[in-house]
Amino acid sequence: MQKITKICCIGAGYVGGPTMSVIANKCPHIQVTVVDINQDRIDQWNTEDLDQLPIYEPGLKEIVAENRGKNLFFSTEVDRAIDEAQMIFISVNTPTKTYGKGKGQAADLKFVELCARNIAKVSKTDKIVVEKSTLPVRTAQAIQNILDNTGDGVHFEILSNPEFLAEGTAIDDLINADRVLIGGNETPSGQAAKDALSAIYENWLPKERILQTNIWSSELSKLVANAFLAQRVSSINSISALCEKTDANIQEISRAIGFDSRIGPKFLNASVGFGGSCFQKDILNLVYIARSFGLQEVADYWEQVIIMNDYQKSRFAEHIISTLYNTISGKKIILYGWAFKKDTNDTRESAAIHVANALMEEHAEVIVYDPKVTESRIYQDLDYLETRSPEENRRLLTVAKNPMEITTDAHAIAILTEWDEFKDYHWEKIYAQMLKPAFVFDGRRLLETDTMKAIGFNYYKIGQS
Numbered sequence: 001m002q003k004i005t006k007i008c009c010i011g012a013g014y015v016g017g018p019t020m021s022v023i024a025n026k027c028p029h030i031q032v033t034v035v036d037i038n039q040d041r042i043d044q045w046n047t048e049d050l051d052q053l054p055i056y057e058p059g060l061k062e063i064v065a066e067n068r069g070k071n072l073f074f075s076t077e078v079d080r081a082i083d084e085a086q087m088i089f090i091s092v093n094t095p096t097k098t099y100g101k102g103k104g105q106a107a108d109l110k111f112v113e114l115c116a117r118n119i120a121k122v123s124k125t126d127k128i129v130v131e132k133s134t135l136p137v138r139t140a141q142a143i144q145n146i147l148d149n150t151g152d153g154v155h156f157e158i159l160s161n162p163e164f165l166a167e168g169t170a171i172d173d174l175i176n177a178d179r180v181l182i183g184g185n186e187t188p189s190g191q192a193a194k195d196a197l198s199a200i201y202e203n204w205l206p207k208e209r210i211l212q213t214n215i216w217s218s219e220l221s222k223l224v225a226n227a228f229l230a231q232r233v234s235s236i237n238s239i240s241a242l243c244e245k246t247d248a249n250i251q252e253i254s255r256a257i258g259f260d261s262r263i264g265p266k267f268l269n270a271s272v273g274f275g276g277s278c279f280q281k282d283i284l285n286l287v288y289i290a291r292s293f294g295l296q297e298v299a300d301y302w303e304q305v306i307i308m309n310d311y312q313k314s315r316f317a318e319h320i321i322s323t324l325y326n327t328i329s330g331k332k333i334i335l336y337g338w339a340f341k342k343d344t345n346d347t348r349e350s351a352a353i354h355v356a357n358a359l360m361e362e363h364a365e366v367i368v369y370d371p372k373v374t375e376s377r378i379y380q381d382l383d384y385l386e387t388r389s390p391e392e393n394r395r396l397l398t399v400a401k402n403p404m405e406i407t408t409d410a411h412a413i414a415i416l417t418e419w420d421e422f423k424d425y426h427w428e429k430i431y432a433q434m435l436k437p438a439f440v441f442d443g444r445r446l447l448e449t450d451t452m453k454a455i456g457f458n459y460y461k462i463g464q465s
């Protein structure tokens, strides 16, 4: 079996950065080079001040500090890194298409294709190419076709190695992975490549957690795992709406059903809606694939998970509007949290974007505070919706750095991300500063109902009447 000593990863983002940092950390005998065409991003990865790394992940900066410059390198010299490596990970972004065939559903593979063409152009020796981005099934085949037809006698073996890390816990998820999935061709060279990649993970994970499959199974498992997880959130969120109409309490229901070992306790937290770069994109992909094979019922079944999620976001916003007497024009509404979950600065598909947009449609004066998300990111998210002009977005919504002072004369606060620090705020002081009646809309079930009501708040918690 080929022993891997040099790895290159194309794409220094939320997936490539943490994954390669952990591989470098656990495999001192392997030189890992992460490359990206974005010079700013690479500069940020190379920054002296480790608090300025381009992504925030608990535990990441410590690992980067330990390995960077030793066996972990960040560079824009893409061609050189490809040429030197025996194994190349493709970790570039695969957003949902915003144009043409499959618009709004299919994954845009243009970045992946560019990578494949580049690998074909540069490679002079045999390579194992690992698809690490979330990709629709049959992408490995597409990459294989490009490489086989443009390389000059060089043998490329393609593997699918989907990532299962969740943001905010990426380092822990990588170090203590439930499983690693490696899909490859069922040929002798395919088996050898799968074993070479397995050997890397075996440096820190037990062998039985490393699963080898064919490429189809590996690619599809990734979509299905995320679809099942998202489906649990949509399922519990659908019941949260029913709880609000009855005396049932969603937390009691989650607990009661989670005790059934066939169901299990995880991913049963009702919320304002799931976000993140994967859930929606992967389900849309699954829907697209099912439809393209003529499986309409299958497509409709999974699409409902997205429809329920959209409903949860708009339901939350509408509840705020109706509670505030159906008129929020000019009212000061504070949003605590913009990230799609705590402990990340990622905002892709965050429910906060849609809640803010709905409130702005009603001309509310929205003020956002998030401990990790930058002002420019928040405006980019809003501008991307193209609901109104960038100027209007900046007029209707402001971004604050101090979470306490903005509550003066506010009509309402909505909690959209479950950041721990929100629990420790001086809520009595906040109450004193707000206009009365003072409303708190808790989209993350973060605070204690009794405490908030005792302070005097008009307190709404998603999933409770």
Ligand code: UDX
Residues within 6 Å of the ligand: 163, 164, 165, 166, 167, 168, 226, 229, 233, 266, 267, 268, 269, 270, 271, 272, 273, 274, 275, 276, 277, 278, 279, 340, 341
């Ligand atoms: C997910 C998968 O968990 C991971 O395995 C995959 O590789 C990438 O997609 P991520 O999107 O980073 O990871 O976060 P995750 O923890 O899964 O949360 C996704 C969204 O669901 C968040 O908005 C979160 O707040 C929401 N969620 C999660 C709930 O609303 N309730 C829950 O019980 C769990």
Ligand code: UDX
Residues within 6 Å of the ligand: none
């Ligand atoms: C079910 C619940 O399990 C039980 O807790 C409840 O009190 C009554 O309803 P039951 O209907 O007896 O029990 O059987 P169960 O084992 O849940 O199976 C229900 C159906 O699902 C069966 O037809 C079974 O063959 C099918 N099934 C179950 C599958 O097709 N695949 C599975 O993975 C599990």
Ligand code: ADP
Residues within 6 Å of the ligand: 010, 011, 012, 013, 014, 015, 016, 035, 036, 037, 038, 041, 078, 091, 092, 093, 094, 111, 114, 115, 133, 134, 277
């Ligand atoms: P993910 O969550 O999938 O990691 P990101 O957007 O965080 O997505 O990161 C993907 C990275 O891939 C970006 O930094 C982008 O600049 C980089 N990238 C995209 N195309 C190429 C390419 N052809 N060569 C090198 N890097 C690329």
